[in-house]
Structures are given as structure tokens and as C-alpha cells.
Amino acid sequence: MSRVHMVRDKPCKDCGVSESIMYMVNDLLWQIHGVGSDILCIRCFCKRLGRKLDRRDLLDCEANDVNKHFINYFMEGGCYEKDR
Numbered sequence: 181m182s183r184v185h186m187v188r189d190k191p192c193k194d195c196g197v198s199e200s201i202m203y204m205v206n207d208l209l210w211q212i213h214g215v216g217s218d219i220l221c222i223r224c225f226c227k228r229l230g231r232k233l234d235r236r237d238l239l240d241c242e243a244n245d246v247n248k249h250f251i252n253y254f255m256e257g258g259c260y261e262k263d264r
């Protein structure tokens with residue numbers, strides 16, 4: 181029960197930017213904060229979430245492992261620093 185989040189194919193619903201970063205969050209989180217079959221870049225997902233990403237939010241999968249350095253940035257609150 182996981183959602184593959186292919187940012188490459190579609191622009192982000194919130195900011196309209198296409199990013200090539202793929203990440204997977206758990207289904208419950210996506211149901212609450214996600215946009216269904218649409219796409220959110222990790223930056224906008226973080227904003228909707230309203231807090232830092234937690235390791236438990238993310239699935240243990242290859243996509244997250246490949247992008248872990250990028251994702252770590254958001255787990256450390258990088259998206260918020262950029263907005264301020």
C-alpha cells in the first residue's frame with residue numbers, strides 16, 4: 181500500500197514546477213496532506229504537512245534511498261529556512 185510519487189511526469193499542483201525528485205510517503209499521510217492522483221513536489225508537500233518530514237513518514241524503498249540526501253534536507257527543516 182504505497183504511492184509512487186513520480187514528480188518527473190507532471191508539474192506540481194501547488195507551485196507548477198516539475199522536479200525530478202521522486203519520494204514515497206505512506207498512504208495515510210498522502211490521504212491527509214496529499215492531492216490524490218496529482219503531484220506535489222517534496223517542497224510543497226512539506227508546506228502542506230506544516231512540519232518537518234519524519235523518517236516514519238517515508239516508506240523504506242529504493243526511491244527514497246536514492247534521493248536520501250535531498251530528502252534529509254527536508255527532514256532537517258530546509259524547506260522552512262528557504263521561505264523565511
Ligand SMILES: [Zn+2]
Pocket residue numbers: 192193194195196197220221222223224225
Ligand atoms: Zn511544488
